[in-house]
Amino acid sequence: MAIEQTISIIKPDAVAKNVIGQIYSRFENAGLKIVAAKMLHLSQEKAEGFYAVHKERPFFADLVAFMTSGPVMVQVLEGENAVAKNRELMGATNPKQADAGTIRADFAESIDENAVHGSDSLENAKIEIAYFFGEEGLCPRTR
Ligand code: RTP
Ligand code: MG
Numbered sequence: 001m002a003i004e005q006t007i008s009i010i011k012p013d014a015v016a017k018n019v020i021g022q023i024y025s026r027f028e029n030a031g032l033k034i035v036a037a038k039m040l041h042l043s044q045e046k047a048e049g050f051y052a053v054h055k056e057r058p059f060f061a062d063l064v065a066f067m068t069s070g071p072v073m074v075q076v077l078e079g080e081n082a083v084a085k086n087r088e089l090m091g092a093t094n095p096k097q098a099d100a101g102t103i104r105a106d107f108a109e110s111i112d113e114n115a116v117h118g119s120d121s122l123e124n125a126k127i128e129i130a131y132f133f134g135e136e137g138l139c140p141r142t143r
Contacts, residue, residue, distance in 0.1 A: 004082040005035065005138070007128035009117035012070035014107050015039075020073050023103055023116065026089050027077055036129075036138045037075040042068050050131060062112060074132050078141070083125055086118040 010023055027034065042050070047067040054060050077086055091102025095114055098105040108115035119125035129138075 001080040003078065003080060004122055004125065005076050005078045005129060006082045006086050006119045006125040007132065008075050008077050008086055010073040011113070011115055011117060012066065012072055013109065013113040014115040015071050015073060017107060019107050023107070026103060030085055030089055032077040032079040032082055032085060033141055035076050035078045035140060036133050036136070037073065039071050039073050041071045044068055059112070066112060076129055076133060076138055083119055083122050087120065090116050090118050
């Protein structure tokens, strides 16, 4: 299995609920390492650019409004199969359909405010890592 890196975002609803640490524990317990992290309040432009693939969708304006409504925590997770493993930990987009024990089942209220984002492919992970950490770079673990 390949060591991959993926983007995780703890969205404004979960930051407001004060569960950053609980979500980080799930990553760590699954063997994923945090190799970059920052809290930021996304600008309209940064949020629109991040979700540009959805710009024609009816929910786009609400999605951008939500993602700019408060601070988010953005991190790069590294580990075996990190992209799929993170998506598994997150659960389905709609928390009502998410498996028990997943982050969205436990911390999200609705499909619009669903606690976390995770890159959906290795290709998009690379694009999203560059989008958020292109200038700072990552902190590879040496031990
Ligand atoms: P994300 O990108 O945030 O990790 O979520 P995802 O891959 O599970 O879902 P995606 O299809 O990429 O959609 C991005 C976000 O848009 C909102 N959404 N609303 N009302 C709807 O039908 C609908 N569909 C998607 C969700 O908040 C989703 O996280
Ligand atoms: Mg997505």
